[in-house]
Amino acid sequence: MFNHSYSVPKLNKEMGQQVSRYIDTLTKPLGSLGRLEELAISLAAMKGEAFPSVTPPGVLVFAADHGITDEGVSAYPQEVTEQMVRNFLNGGAGINVFSRQIGALLEIIDIGVTSTIKDERLIDKKVRFGTANFYQEDAMTRKEAEDALEVGYQQGLEIINKGAKCLILGEMGIGNTTASGAILAVLSKAEIDSLVGHGTGIADDTFEHKIEVIKQALVKRNPNPKDPVDIMAKVGGLEIAGMTGAMLAAASQRVPILVDGFICTVAALLAKEISQAASDYMIITHQSAEPGHQVAISLLGNKPLIDLGLRLGEGTGATIAYPIIQSATLMVKEMATFDTVGVLNKQ
Numbered sequence: 001m002f003n004h005s006y007s008v009p010k011l012n013k014e015m016g017q018q019v020s021r022y023i024d025t026l027t028k029p030l031g032s033l034g035r036l037e038e039l040a041i042s043l044a045a046m047k048g049e050a051f052p053s054v055t056p057p058g059v060l061v062f063a064a065d066h067g068i069t070d071e072g073v074s075a076y077p078q079e080v081t082e083q084m085v086r087n088f089l090n091g092g093a094g095i096n097v098f099s100r101q102i103g104a105l106l107e108i109i110d111i112g113v114t115s116t117i118k119d120e121r122l123i124d125k126k127v128r129f130g131t132a133n134f135y136q137e138d139a140m141t142r143k144e145a146e147d148a149l150e151v152g153y154q155q156g157l158e159i160i161n162k163g164a165k166c167l168i169l170g171e172m173g174i175g176n177t178t179a180s181g182a183i184l185a186v187l188s189k190a191e192i193d194s195l196v197g198h199g200t201g202i203a204d205d206t207f208e209h210k211i212e213v214i215k216q217a218l219v220k221r222n223p224n225p226k227d228p229v230d231i232m233a234k235v236g237g238l239e240i241a242g243m244t245g246a247m248l249a250a251a252s253q254r255v256p257i258l259v260d261g262f263i264c265t266v267a268a269l270l271a272k273e274i275s276q277a278a279s280d281y282m283i284i285t286h287q288s289a290e291p292g293h294q295v296a297i298s299l300l301g302n303k304p305l306i307d308l309g310l311r312l313g314e315g316t317g318a319t320i321a322y323p324i325i326q327s328a329t330l331m332v333k334e335m336a337t338f339d340t341v342g343v344l345n346k347q
């Protein structure tokens, strides 16, 4: 069961204001480090510290399968989820490369892959063997959705206890852009056509079919838009719920959350639905090529740091953007002030 939503602390806005004034004393024209300055102020308010560190980052990749793949909505077969989990464990995936690049603690969690993967490097927290096909029946029970949230929450706390100073959430799940599109349709009430994209790269006729599957499934499942756990249970995914739980854990510990692409941002919206204050701890790292991502970002009231046309998932966009966030902390910590180095300030 999951009942941690009440414990997200308020931002320390006073600390943010102090840092804002301090940034204006650094040896640069006022405001010249643009969004880096905004980031530094946000990080100070999140952590309640003037000189917060985001090193080392923690990366949690949640993997799970989706019964909705039976409807032919992805360009790749379901087995790719398991195959990519093995790739993660062997260090060959995009997220491995970028996690090594930034010195991240990286953990791979099986929260619902359809097969059993025996490997001691994998964190086995399987809630069930994939979701059910939500075109035919609810994706999972309410209890399973809550269990997946709890798994995410505990994994979030664990990696923070191991020393992660910010949290990157990633996912792997063939079919999860269909689940995410359905969740976002419920939360945004936007036209489904505007939320659905080509995911892993489906052809145009499959794309039309995917839209139809989501439209009809939502009529059949009829999730309650005011109940995020009901939405997860009826049309969601285990890895999506896992990311949501981990984000709530990070927010409860004042740990900045680096939100990745489309699926991750949908998980972030669910976290915000569970606990409004959780969104104060989120940084949207990049703009995914998936069209629904823009809608999800605007619902969070946030703007992405970079736009590289990425659509891989796994947490890759967030790891690629991480050095920008690190730059914001180093700017405050290491730049000299006008007073100390004798550079003339503005008249």
Ligand SMILES: O=C(O)c1ccc[n+]([C@@H]2O[C@H](COP(=O)([O-])O)[C@@H](O)[C@H]2O)c1
Pocket: 073, 074, 075, 076, 171, 172, 173, 174, 175, 176, 177, 178, 198, 199, 200, 201, 260, 261, 262, 263, 264, 288, 289, 290, 293, 310, 311, 312, 313, 314
């Ligand atoms: O992060 C994104 O914005 C993103 C956009 C499109 C696809 N993905 C990845 O692709 C998989 C889902 O795509 P699909 O077509 O199977 O629904 C899943 O493993 C995601 O990690 C990820």
Ligand SMILES: Cc1cc2nc[nH]c2cc1C
Pocket: 076, 080, 084, 171, 172, 173, 200, 312, 313, 314
């Ligand atoms: C190969 C492959 C790698 C992925 N990583 C995240 N989603 C993915 C989907 C596919 C198909």
